[in-house]
Amino acid sequence: MNGVVVLRLGRHVSLPMSRRFLLVAPLLVAALLVSMFAALNLGSMQTSLADALAALFLPQDTLGDSARTVALFRMPRIAVAVLAGAMLAASGYLLQVVSRNGLADPGILGLSSGATVVVMGASFLYPAMPIENLGLLALAGSLGTALLVLGLGRNLLSGGGIILVGLSINIVLGALIEVILVSGSAMQFSRLVTWSRGTLSTVDGADLRLVLQWFVVLVPALILSSRMLAPLLLGEESARALGVRATAIYAFYVLLAAAFAAPVVAACGPVAFVGLMSSYIARRVVGDRPTEVVVTAMLSGGLILLWADTLGRTLFAPIIISAGVMVSVVGVLTFILAARLGQRFSSRED
């Protein structure tokens, strides 16, 4: 237990944590808070610190124009960016553990494609469908795809087999998207164009409520069950040898990963790479203890998506670059930086 500190709360609770996690987690929390506050003050409308503070602490009907803009548009966007980034990170990490493949990501199981097929199919068949229903349809599409992948790959849950099933489903769904696209005119799908790029610009209070509700339910489930992740890292056989019901746990984590990704796809459209990058960063920075990795990944994911969106809406204003596009740019830079930092950490410890 070298480098591990045990935090004790009374006689019954003891939490072993690595020194590195105890150093990194508060730093990430501080970075996230500072970033959120910075993002609150950045935008195409000139706002003051007082506007940001008023938006945070005063009722909306008492706010002036600038503060109201911050409260109406920036705050939900920032909150959703952080929550969605964290949820994609959690989803990505769970899939990486289940598949024992560091390249797994929510997109790889076809969750994003599933949502896109359902939304586009419904728009094609019912062009007059209210836009408000698209979020729920995306949710149904993501979860439905997860169940389909799980059903087809129930005997291949370990060792990356489920990822192959996910990839296959992804290819089929991609073909379906093409079929739908060539069956209709461009105008039929133009209202989905922004969403399909992966963006936070359409996010409002209702999206924040949707994402927050799922976050509040799923995060405790993840944290409370996270001790079951460690045996899975040893492989299915070893996990069984330790008395773990591996198949049931694999299924549980695949569903949990889908549930983390589904509301994000519904609110922001498909955003790729966050799950992959944040989990990689977390493993490099804090090691392999699952609870520590997942918490670090969630904090990193929140930071990545927040900065991708903030830079996307400010860097080239009045042109707005969608978070989905920016995340690949910001994410890759973060990825390289974190990889170098991780190497430095590792060499110091050695």
Place this chain on the structure above:
Amino acid sequence: MNYLGLTMGALALVAMPVMAQETRPVTDHAGYTVEIPADPQRIVSLHDWTATVMTYELEGNLIGSSGRLDDAGNYFVRSGRELYDLGFDEIELASVHGELDMERIASLQPDLIIGNVGDTIEFREQLAAIAPTVMFDPMNGRTPLENYRELADWVDRTERFEELNTEYEARVAEVRTELFGDGPVPSYAAIMPNTESGEVRVFRNYGAQSTVLEDLGFSHAAIMDQVPETEQDASFSAEVIAQIDSDYVFLTHISDQGQTLETMMADFDQIAPGYRELLPAARNNRFISMSRFHVYPTTFAAMNYVLDDLLKTLK
């Protein structure tokens, strides 16, 4: 008398804010019933080559519009630049086409926002939090002028619309006489090649271009009736080109992209080889292409542009 005058003046001042806030319900093209100002003073349009140019032409109180970025890095109003020399030195840039910037729109303090069903419906809830928002849909199956008349009502410029419409109808009658006299009016088809899919896009209507042709009494090719009534256009297999026996074929092109009548016809060569011998309009050199950004909006300036072009080409 002075007291009476002062009292009336004071009453008028008191009444002004009330009048400014007077609203009325309208049902927009997305089916939403919205309370809008009876006489909007700060209109922001989020679709340049439909709502923006229409509002501008009717002299509505347009203060901002979405725009686009050209290759030289300048923002412009599509069709506004071509038809009215309208640019962002005259009105504010509300957003760049593609992704709306809510903060920028809010900073303009609009009292009416006009969106477009095709591009901005996803943002409707957010826009409605800034100001009353109506959605315009130029492709809802109704005639372009019916839609324009409705927009004129939203921006409280019905009177101006009717004036321009009367002038336009008179000009159409003149041009019809000049071009065809008492003789028969030819037929036309409005189509476009799609080299990516290898299909032909057939238009039920194409903004000012087809509106003017129909108003002049042109009959249209039967294939155009196969486009669903609620759609502006539909894609057909290139084989349908054999059915296009109209006297004229009308196309549009984007000059900025180097397109001309010749490049458009060359695109048809790709998807329907041999059409030049097959189609009467091609054999008789009656393929006509017009600048898309001049003839897509169904404004009176655009329709007059089409009339001018036809006078030049057909006489």
